[in-house]
Amino acid sequence: MTTTTLTVRPATDADILALAQLMSEANPRHPVTPQTWAHEIAELRGHSLGLHVAQWLAEEEGVARGMALTLQSPGMYHPDRYWAEVLVPAQHGRRGVGAQLAATLGTHLRARGAREILSGAYEEEPWAVKFLTRRGFSETLRYFDNVLEMSGFEASAWAGESKLPGGVRAVSLAELTAEIGLDAAIAAYYAAFAEVREDVPRSSPPTPHTLEDFRTRLLNAPQYFPEGTLLAVTEAGEVVALSELRLNDTDPGRLDTGLTGTRRAWRRHGLALALKIAALQLAKRRGVREIWTGNATTNRPMLALNERLGFRPRPAYIEMRWGGV
Template sequence: MTPQTTLPPLTIRPATDADFPVLARLMSEANPRHPLTAQGWAHEIGEVRGHPLGLHAAQWLAEEDGEARGTALTLHLPGMHHPDRYWAEVLIPPQHGRRGVGTRLAEMLEAHLRERGAREVLSGGYEDEPWALDFLTRRGFAETLRYFDNVLELADFDASAWAEASGLPSGLRAVSLAGLAAEIGMDAAITAFHAAFAEVREDVPRAAPPTPLLLEGFRSRLLNDPHFFPEGILLAVTSSGEVVALSELHPNDSDPARLDTGLTGTRRAWRRRGLALALKVRALRLAQDRGVREVWTGNATTNRPMLALNERLGFRPRPAYTEMRWGGV
């Protein structure tokens, strides 16, 4: 007979700031598509904790004999805030899966959310990890939106073929946020950037209406972000100084040869003039000049215009992420 192995007991405790390195490692192993560093995760949690709306954030660590096995977290969503709406996630690295760790963490998380009176919970999983989606379905979650990670290998991008598309209509010029700040000062440049960003983000597909984006919070978040890369924020600006289109690039936490796309879009009155395409081409040329290997972007499957633009440029979709919802507010 094969002797049975007795696993050490599983303990679950609240995570502390001292746990950020192990939390970032667990979350990166569970979702290597979007790796995190301790500094990056500390910043994200700090943004929630310090939000003027008084948002909630909590995270737990599951351990066996002192060894980390998984984590669960829940938080209010700053971009889609409602006091009874939460994001919740259970993250188990593959080597620790199928041992009941996720079930224990989920039960603890569900009890916490019941205690807080949650009426809506959002979560999700990738289509190539069907067990994660089944796990949520069994708990009463249903699909709301699907998102593609779209990836462009820059070795396959011929910038010269897009030279004409990178031009802007008469009366507009392209400048980075860093360049605009050198001309008018960083505060004034961020104010102009904010006006465009706040309008463009309102039309991005999401599961609930966006929280209004106030200037002071936007400025603070931008300047305190460890990934702040003003040279990678490209803007289309009128002769009067109005920002009418934008495309953002951010350094990736764990891979210096990768850049991640933030928001790309055009203000409503200036759409259908090729501005987003022009800025995106310039951003990709900038990435090539910096020796970057690949650029990642994420798009809802309902955002057909942006998906079509990215497909034209050579971005290719990875397995879709399915966002799921329990309840509703």
């Protein structure tokens, strides 16, 4: 095979199946279904910030060999900041596919006047790190996938630390919705979520989510799991801590963790740990095989909490940046 037969073209909605398959093969740690990727793209296109998103396919005689994408992240938005990825499954690597996709991506981003580009690669794939380094990227932050094998989790061992302080109770989002209605439950949940996420380590300041964007993304997500969203609620009805579990639509035996944290005024009372334990107890009852979560290597409190619970880190993902805004 030579690169002379390789063509790169813009991807369309008709290519969702091929795109999802390439993404899953290139990063089997986090496979994606066509349904989920179609949903993610639709969410980006319909976002109130007017986000840009574009994708390309590299093909050889009509067979997909790799893909590239760029998008503006709603979580760290700046009009001149883009996330960009070149994804080539291992069986198609070392043949110039990535280089040709990167050239197409670079032309597109230069035409848009991009001043900052974020990308990344796993530390266990040094060739991918070098691919970015050669193109002027440098490391900004590292993230661990932390995985808990549920066979080793014994809920009874945590009974003493699963209790909340007086005046605070643990309920799921589903239970809170049944009590006070969907609109009020989501508003209370959003207030805590918005504050907690401000303190999550990241390479650039977070962009605030509006309540409407939060509600839309939450309710439409294929991973929506209200029974697995655990909230600490005061007698006044304020949500002061949260721990999210999400469904994984590629593996019914796996759950993924979203945001876990406590509002600033309520920290150091064991709320996050108690909710995390309640979430793991729920997963155990459901017969879940493993739970995945992601933590920045600078987030020592959460890494320590997860390590206590039995989560073990996988090779780190290295976020890298070109330019800056």
